[in-house]
Amino acid sequence: EDKVVQSPLSLVVHEGDTVTLNCSYEVTNFRSLLWYKQEKKAPTFLFMLTSSGIEKKSGRLSSILDKKELFSILNITATQTGDSAVYLCAGITQGGSEKLVFGKGTKLTVNP
Amino acid sequence: DGGITQSPKYLFRKEGQNVTLSCEQNLNHDAMYWYRQDPGQGLRLIYYSQIVNDFQKGDIAEGYSVSREKKESFPLTVTSAQKNPTAFYLCASSRQNRGTDTQYFGPGTRLTVL
Numbered sequence A: 001e002d003k004v005v006q007s008p009l010s011l012v013v014h015e016g017d018t019v020t021l022n023c024s025y026e027v028t029n030f031r032s033l034l035w036y037k038q039e040k041k042a043p044t045f046l047f048m049l050t051s052s053g054i055e056k057k058s059g060r061l062s063s064i065l066d067k068k069e070l071f072s073i074l075n076i077t078a079t080q081t082g083d084s085a086v087y088l089c090a091g092i093t094q095g096g097s098e099k100l101v102f103g104k105g106t107k108l109t110v111n112p
Numbered sequence B: 001d002g003g004i005t006q007s008p009k010y011l012f013r014k015e016g017q018n019v020t021l022s023c024e025q026n027l028n029h030d031a032m033y034w035y036r037q038d039p040g041q042g043l044r045l046i047y048y049s050q051i052v053n054d055f056q057k058g059d060i061a062e063g064y065s066v067s068r069e070k071k072e073s074f075p076l077t078v079t080s081a082q083k084n085p086t087a088f089y090l091c092a093s094s095r096q097n098r099g100t101d102t103q104y105f106g107p108g109t110r111l112t113v114l
Helices: none
Strands: A003-007 A010-014 A019-026 A030-038 A044-049 A056-058 A061-066 A071-076 A085-093 A100-102 A106-111 B004-007 B010-013 B019-025 B031-037 B043-051 B054-057 B064-066 B076-078 B087-094 B109-113
Touching (some): A044 A061, A044 A071, B076 B087
Antiparallel strands (some): A085 A100, A085 A106, B031 B043, B064 B076
């Protein structure tokens, strides 16, 4: 059975801290991994990672995929209160029934 | 504006009633998806469609039905057979369903069954 496991499930930090969110996956015919940020409603896209070892960056956020260890991390540096959200990781299968398999998310709370 | 719209935002229904959630996109995306999200849980796939007039069951399709008569529209019906329908429902779309295309989400519908 395909599964994606995120850790920690919740995290509370102070503004300015750096955080690392973890995502491990066991996905049949794995193609890519996605990170989303979900505040109150719809998840918004952050990164798609397809190749191992290549870091993707967007401002204070960065992410990398390790296809050998079946693992990805999302780093957020100099956190701000606006970073408070649930961060979702999803693995994409490829093949006849491509679909996303989501983890339960990491709830990040950044306190001032 | 291009995007995905879902309506209504909040929906209340009595137990035993069928209810249909709307999802429309004007992104010209081929693939559309329905997910369910429960508190503290990740998103779980209900149904998805790769092309008009075709759709496949996801991981938790029991008690749900869909149709894809138009490219832009992918309504989800929550039937009375769904044992625990109260949840947050998210619709998504992607250009195609090849595993390389990002899914973009609508704002969601929160369904409460009384």
